[in-house]
Amino acid sequence: METKLNHVVLAAENDIKGAQSIHELMNIKAKYIGKKSEIMDLMKTLGSLSPEERPKVGKTINIAKQNIENLLENRIVKLKEMEYQKTLQDSKVDLSMPGYAIGYGSLHPLTIVWREIEDIFISMGFDIAEGYDIEDEFHNFDALNTPKDHPSRNLADTFYIKDDVLLRTQTSTVQIRTMENYKPPIKIISPGRCYRNDRPDASHSPAFHQVEALVVDENITFQDLRDTLNTFVKKMFGNHMKSRFRPHFFPFTEPSAEIDISCVNCGGKGCAICKNSGWLEMGGAGLVDPNVLGKLGIDTEKYSGFAFGLGIDRITILKYNIPGLRLLYENDIRFLKQFTMNN
Amino acid sequence: MKISYKWLREYIDIDLSVDDLKDKLTFSGIEVEAVQQTNELLDFIFVAEIKEKKTHPNSDHLSICKVFDGKDTMQVICGAPNCEQGQKIAFAPVGTKIGDFVIKKAKLRGEESFGMICSEKELGISDKHEGIMILPDDAPIGKSLGNYLGIADTVFDVEITPNRVDLLGMIGIARDLSAQLDVELFTPLLKEYQHKDLATYAVEIKETNLCTRYIANVIEGVKIEQSPEWIRECLIANEIKPINNVVDITNYVTLEFGHPLHAFDKKYVDGDRIIVRNAKKGEEFPALDHNKYVLNGDELVIADSNKAIALAGIIGGINSHITDDTVDIVLEAACFNPSQVRRTSHEKKIFTDSSYRFERGCTEQVAELVAKRALDLILTFCGGVHTRTVDVYPNPKEEEIVVLRPSRMTKLLTLVLDDEKIIDYLTALGLDLLKQDTDALTFKIPAYRQDLTREIDLIEEIIRLHGYDSIEAKPEKEEITDKISFYQRRKVQDYFVTQGFYEVLNLSFSDPYYLDMLNIPANDYRRSFIEIMNPQGQASSIMRTTFLPGLLKNAVYNFNHGQENIKLFELNKVFFTSDKKLGTEKWVISGVLSGKIAPIHWKNKTENINFFYLKGLIETLLALFPINKYEIVPSDEPFYQVNLAAQIRIGKQVIGTFGKFDPKVAGKFEYDKEIFGFEIDFNECLKYMNKKGVVFKEISKLQTVSRDLSFIVSKEYPVQSIINDIIQCNAKLIKEVIPFDEFTGKQIQTGFRSISFNILLVPETNNLTDDYINDLINSIIDKLKSKYHIEMR
Numbered sequence A: 001m002e003t004k005l006n007h008v009v010l011a012a013e014n015d016i017k018g019a020q021s022i023h024e025l026m027n028i029k030a031k032y033i034g035k036k037s038e039i040m041d042l043m044k045t046l047g048s049l050s051p052e053e054r055p056k057v058g059k060t061i062n063i064a065k066q067n068i069e070n071l072l073e074n075r076i077v078k079l080k081e082m083e084y085q086k087t088l089q090d091s092k093v094d095l096s097m098p099g100y101a102i103g104y105g106s107l108h109p110l111t112i113v114w115r116e117i118e119d120i121f122i123s124m125g126f127d128i129a130e131g132y133d134i135e136d137e138f139h140n141f142d143a144l145n146t147p148k149d150h151p152s153r154n155l156a157d158t159f160y161i162k163d164d165v166l167l168r169t170q171t172s173t174v175q176i177r178t179m180e181n182y183k184p185p186i187k188i189i190s191p192g193r194c195y196r197n198d199r200p201d202a203s204h205s206p207a208f209h210q211v212e213a214l215v216v217d218e219n220i221t222f223q224d225l226r227d228t229l230n231t232f233v234k235k236m237f238g239n240h241m242k243s244r245f246r247p248h249f250f251p252f253t254e255p256s257a258e259i260d261i262s263c264v265n266c267g268g269k270g271c272a273i274c275k276n277s278g279w280l281e282m283g284g285a286g287l288v289d290p291n292v293l294g295k296l297g298i299d300t301e302k303y304s305g306f307a308f309g310l311g312i313d314r315i316t317i318l319k320y321n322i323p324g325l326r327l328l329y330e331n332d333i334r335f336l337k338q339f340t341m342n343n
Numbered sequence B: 001m002k003i004s005y006k007w008l009r010e011y012i013d014i015d016l017s018v019d020d021l022k023d024k025l026t027f028s029g030i031e032v033e034a035v036q037q038t039n040e041l042l043d044f045i046f047v048a049e050i051k052e053k054k055t056h057p058n059s060d061h062l063s064i065c066k067v068f069d070g071k072d073t074m075q076v077i078c079g080a081p082n083c084e085q086g087q088k089i090a091f092a093p094v095g096t097k098i099g100d101f102v103i104k105k106a107k108l109r110g111e112e113s114f115g116m117i118c119s120e121k122e123l124g125i126s127d128k129h130e131g132i133m134i135l136p137d138d139a140p141i142g143k144s145l146g147n148y149l150g151i152a153d154t155v156f157d158v159e160i161t162p163n164r165v166d167l168l169g170m171i172g173i174a175r176d177l178s179a180q181l182d183v184e185l186f187t188p189l190l191k192e193y194q195h196k197d198l199a200t201y202a203v204e205i206k207e208t209n210l211c212t213r214y215i216a217n218v219i220e221g222v223k224i225e226q227s228p229e230w231i232r233e234c235l236i237a238n239e240i241k242p243i244n245n246v247v248d249i250t251n252y253v254t255l256e257f258g259h260p261l262h263a264f265d266k267k268y269v270d271g272d273r274i275i276v277r278n279a280k281k282g283e284e285f286p287a288l289d290h291n292k293y294v295l296n297g298d299e300l301v302i303a304d305s306n307k308a309i310a311l312a313g314i315i316g317g318i319n320s321h322i323t324d325d326t327v328d329i330v331l332e333a334a335c336f337n338p339s340q341v342r343r344t345s346h347e348k349k350i351f352t353d354s355s356y357r358f359e360r361g362c363t364e365q366v367a368e369l370v371a372k373r374a375l376d377l378i379l380t381f382c383g384g385v386h387t388r389t390v391d392v393y394p395n396p397k398e399e400e401i402v403v404l405r406p407s408r409m410t411k412l413l414t415l416v417l418d419d420e421k422i423i424d425y426l427t428a429l430g431l432d433l434l435k436q437d438t439d440a441l442t443f444k445i446p447a448y449r450q451d452l453t454r455e456i457d458l459i460e461e462i463i464r465l466h467g468y469d470s471i472e473a474k475p476e477k478e479e480i481t482d483k484i485s486f487y488q489r490r491k492v493q494d495y496f497v498t499q500g501f502y503e504v505l506n507l508s509f510s511d512p513y514y515l516d517m518l519n520i521p522a523n524d525y526r527r528s529f530i531e532i533m534n535p536q537g538q539a540s541s542i543m544r545t546t547f548l549p550g551l552l553k554n555a556v557y558n559f560n561h562g563q564e565n566i567k568l569f570e571l572n573k574v575f576f577t578s579d580k581k582l583g584t585e586k587w588v589i590s591g592v593l594s595g596k597i598a599p600i601h602w603k604n605k606t607e608n609i610n611f612f613y614l615k616g617l618i619e620t621l622l623a624l625f626p627i628n629k630y631e632i633v634p635s636d637e638p639f640y641q642v643n644l645a646a647q648i649r650i651g652k653q654v655i656g657t658f659g660k661f662d663p664k665v666a667g668k669f670e671y672d673k674e675i676f677g678f679e680i681d682f683n684e685c686l687k688y689m690n691k692k693g694v695v696f697k698e699i700s701k702l703q704t705v706s707r708d709l710s711f712i713v714s715k716e717y718p719v720q721s722i723i724n725d726i727i728q729c730n731a732k733l734i735k736e737v738i739p740f741d742e743f744t745g746k747q748i749q750t751g752f753r754s755i756s757f758n759i760l761l762v763p764e765t766n767n768l769t770d771d772y773i774n775d776l777i778n779s780i781i782d783k784l785k786s787k788y789h790i791e792m793r
C-alpha cells in the first residue's frame, strides 16, 4: 500500500510541476485528492481494517494527502508570482509617448500684466474701482480741471457720442466718480479701457488700457506718492528698477510730474529702446489739486491726495519686449501661444 | 496669584461689580484666569428662629422643632442636644445642596421634616460639629447667612506677567488699580525701627553678589498662638494653611507686598550670628519639608556659627523653625539673587511660594518695607520686645531716573495728554516727579518698579492706564471693489484657458454691416448700438453690441495663417443705447470654436468639436458660477444653423445662446470650416448665481441604489422632458437620471429611438427594500407608457 501511495504522490508531483495555470492545478487537485481520487478511495477502505491497523494506515494516507496539498500550495505561490512578473512585463510602455490632454490655452498677455498690476496694488491695500467706458464731459474733463478750450477736448483727440457724451480718454473719470460716492479714506486703482482719436500704429491705438491710482486721506504727502510708485515699479519689474519724477503739467495735479523708470531692456545703461537715456517714460503723477478735491466736497485742509496713471499696454510691451502695439490686437494664436507658461 | 476682593478693599475703596473689576484688571494687563466665590453655600442658608421645640415621641435624642424663616413655619426634626426654643439658627430649606447631599423632605421615625438646622462644620465655617450653630439674638430672620456673616468673598485667580514682580503682592495690585481708577491707595503705616538695643546680634554676608541685603530683627518674648481671624481668613483665601501667629504674619506680609520673609527660633541659632554663605560640599541640611538635603557647595545658605538653618530664599530648616515653644525670634527680610534661587530650587526640586517669588526678582527697598511691616504686626499680635535690628546692605542701589517727552508719547500713541494728566498717572504708580521742563518730565522710579528703566516703559504705563481702547481706529476704508464680479471674471477667464482657449482682445468698435452679415433682424436688441460722432471709418463707427463678428474675423485670420484647431474667447464690455444718458454697458463672455476638441493623440481618439461638446462646456461654465436653475432649449438665433442653436434660459430670461454657425454665414465671413460659437451675458450670470454658499449635509450612510431603464420612444419627445417626468415620480429619492445610450437603426422603426437611462436613488431616512424599488420603477414605466407611449426593451 505504501508503494502505491508513493506512486500516487510521485505522479502528482510530476503533474503539479508541469502545471502552467491555476486552472490546471485545480484539475490536478481533483484528480489526486478530490472526491473521486485514488487516495479518497483508499480512505474509504479504512473501515474494513482492524482497529489496530486503522490509525497507522490512516496516518500514512493522510501524510501522502498532506504532501500533495503542500506541493499544490507551493506551485500556486510560484504560479502567482509568475503571473505577477508577466503583468509587469506586459505593462512596459514607452513612457516618452505624449500624455493625453485637452490642451492649455492662454490669457492674453495684456490680461496677464493687468492682473499682475491689480494684484500688486491689492497687496498694498488698494481697492479696484471700475467705471463706464462711455462718460460725460464733466467726469472726463470738467471735474479734472481741464480748461474749456483745452485741445484734448477736440474731435481730433476725443471720440464723441453726443455733444457732452464721449469715450473716456483716461480712467481718472473713475476717480471722480469714486470721490463722489465714497468718503475718504480712499485708496483705489482704476484699470480700464480708454479711447483717443489716434490712428493705429506701433505706439498708438484708438483704444488702449490704463491704470490710475488715487489715494485720499489725512497726511498724504508727495513722499507717499514716491513710495507707492517705487514699490510698484520694483514689484512689477524687479528690485533693481528705479523710478524718477520729472516736473510736468497736468490740469488736475499740483505739483505734477512725469514718471520715468529704468529702461527694462538695458537696465539703465542706455540702448536703442530708451534712446540711450537709460530711462523710459511710464506715465504721469502728482498730488491731487485741492481745487479738484474741493469741488467734490472734500475738506482740503484735512485731506490731501495723490494720483498717478500708467499705460497697461505700454507696460505689457515693455515687459515682454513686444515690438509695438499691433501684435496685441491681432489675436494671432501663434503670438498668444507664447504666453501659455505665463499664467 | 490669588486676589481676595475683600482684602483688596482694605487698600482701595472701590465698589465695582465682580465683572467690572475683572474688566479693569484685564485691561490693565492683569489677565484673570478664574473667578471664585468662597463659600457660596452660605447664600442658600437662611437665618431662622426655633419657635417651638418638643421631644420626638419615638426617640429620646430627636426633637421636633417649628422653624420660622420669615415667611413660613416648618416642622424640622433635629438631633442636636443644644437646640432650644427661641434660638436664631442657620436653616437649610428643602432643595439645598450641601456637598453632594441634597436636603429632601423626610420622615424620621414617623415624623415629617422639611429642611435642616446646620452645624458650623456642615457649613464649612469651622470644625465645630457638636451641636447646631447658634446665631446672636439680633440676627435678622430671613437674611442669607453669607450676607449676614459677611464671609462671602470673591477670589480672582490672575496671571502676572514676569516683568511685573510688584504685582505679586496685594499692595501692588491695589496701587495699579488706584492709578487706573483714580482712587486713593491706603498702604499700612510703617514705623521706624525703635529697637531696645538689648541683644547683641551679628549678620555677615559672605556672598554679597548673591545676597544684596539682609535685615534681621530680633524680637524676644513672643507668645505663640493662633493668629487673629482676619489673618487666617486672608491666608485661607490664598490657599495657605494657617500655622501660628508668627508664621502666619510672615506669610501675610509676603502676600501683602509680594516679598517673602522667614522667622527663626532664636534659641536654635547658635552664636547669635547669621551668616549668609555658600554651602559646604557634603553639608547636610534638614529642611522644613522633613527631607534632609546633602548640599554640593554651590547653594547659598543661611547659617549660624555651626550649621545651615535655611536654603536662602527657598526653604527654612526644621532645626530652627518656629514652634509652640518658641519665645525669641529672628525675623529675616532679605534679597537673594534670582538665578541662584532658580538654580538651587530646580536642582533640589524644592518649589515653594518663596522660591517662586525670589526667582522673579526682588528689591532691596521692599525688603526694608516688609521687615518693618512684619515687625509691627508681630509686636501687636504676638507681643514681645524688639531688641535689635541688624541691616546689612553692602551696595545701596542708586535711584533710577527717567525723562519722558510728552511729544514722543504723542508721536507713538497719537494720544495727546496734558502734563498734569501724565504726572497724575505716573505718580499714582509711585513715581516721583523731580523736574518739569518744556516737553521733558523727569521722574524718579520707585524701587519696586525695576521694570521701568526707559522712556518707552513710561509711555507704556500711561497708555495702559489710559486704556488701549482710547486710541480709536481710523475710519475704515469702504469696500469699493465689486469683489464678486471681479473674481468671477478671473475665474471665467481661467476656466476657458484650462479648456484650451486663447483669450483675444478686440477693440470696442464695430461696423453695423457685420450685424447684416449675421442676419440680425432690425428689431433685435443688438441693433440698439451707440454711434460714434467722429469715427475713424465705417468699420469702427459704432460701439459693439456683440463680440461674434470680431471673433469670427479672428478665427478667419488664424485659418488663413495655418491654424485648423481654434478655440478663442473674449470677456469684455458691450454697449447699448438706453434711456440712460451714457447708455448701458454690459460684460459679455463670447467664444468661437473650430476643428478638434483636443490636440490629436496616439492613444485617445480626438473628436471634432460638436454641439454636445459645446453644450457641456457651457454647462460646466454655468456650474462654475454656480447657476443652478436654467434650461437649455432650442433657439432661433439667426446666424446659427437651424436645429443646432440653443439658448440658456432662466425663467423667461435668455442669458445666452450657442450653436453652430450657419454655413451661409460662413460664406459671408469667407471661410468654409465648421465653426461653433457662444455668447453669454456675464451680468445676468452674476444676477442669477447662487451667492449663498454651501452648507454641509451629513453624508448618508444608507445604501445608494442604481437602476437602468431602456425603452423605445418616439423622437418627437425631448429627453429632458422624459428625465423631468422620471424625477417627478419621487423627487426626494431620485437624485440623478443620466441617459447613457441612444440608438436608432434597422431594428427600430423610423422616427423612433432606443434610449437607456441610469437612475440613481439616494434614500434619506431608511434603506430601500427590493419591493419598494420595484414598485417605484414600475410606476415610472407606467407613467412613461401613458405619457410617451414607450415600449420597454
Ligand SMILES: [Zn+2]
Pocket: A263, A264, A265, A266, A267, A268, A269, A270, A271, A272, A273, A274, A275, A276, A278, A279
Ligand atoms: Zn535702454
